[in-house]
Amino acid sequence: MKKTRTTKAKLEIQELIAASPMALSQREIQNTLEGTCDRVTIYRVLYRLLDEGLIHKIVNTDGVIKYASCRSCTSKHDHDHIHFSCEKCQSVTCLEGVAPSYTLPEAYKVTEMNFTLSGLCPQCSS
């Protein structure tokens, strides 16, 4: 079992995601860090953070993957919340309180859920 190390890049990326009210893509992180570390490093750090359960992954409506902090999930993960993707400001946010309900045919075994609504966020619809 590999041991994970605390590095400058990891700390910076982790703090950036934790401080951000919306989910960030690799590209957005890269633009914010502005050459602090390599593009590839960001991908690898994100992979590690995911692996350690510190962030979670959201597939945006255009197929781009975004990352957000795990806030509500403490000991065990529960990412059964809705995400909202604003068509105007392009932001993707977690709606932590909102969990959908649905009834599936028995035969399906669900392990993960990805639920994204798109439209206009409160800021853009007013």
Next chain:
Amino acid sequence: MKKTRTTKAKLEIQELIAASPMALSQREIQNTLEGTCDRVTIYRVLYRLLDEGLIHKIVNTDGVIKYASCRSCTSKHDHDHIHFSCEKCQSVTCLEGVAPSYTLPEAYKVTEMNFTLSGLCPQCSS
């Protein structure tokens, strides 16, 4: 307003998607057609079919975009159904009957929904 034309490529792609029980990616369509038409043509035909409301778009859990026929929606579109992405056989299918329910804060204006569950499909879980 541009008028759309009925071409061989468009017909073939449309029929392929209509006949498929699962959603198809550009890549999968390309492999099936085997050189009938160019890669770029497929993208452009898919764009047209989407525009005409004959197919709908699903973002898979890995970010790859897939396309499926519009079956349940007749006059007006309603794509408020769940999609299922099987981790084993990689298939993405529409669960037409299953519509989730959720309560969103008022301020959000929803125009589209993308809900994909992943896990094992009936074929793979038995």
Next chain:
DNA sequence: TTATTTTTGCAACCTTGTTGCATTAATAGC
């Protein structure tokens, strides 16, 4: 059958994401 306009094919390009490998930097043990 011809004129017009849409589609197509091709080449080139961009973006996102991954891999291999040598170098650099954390950490554990002394």
Next chain:
DNA sequence: GCTATTAATGCAACAAGGTTGCAAAAATAA
């Protein structure tokens, strides 16, 4: 604090998905 070990980084190169410009080919309208 110093050294050995091993993880993390940077770089180059690559792969897949997707887009754009432009000339040539096919549908349609007249």
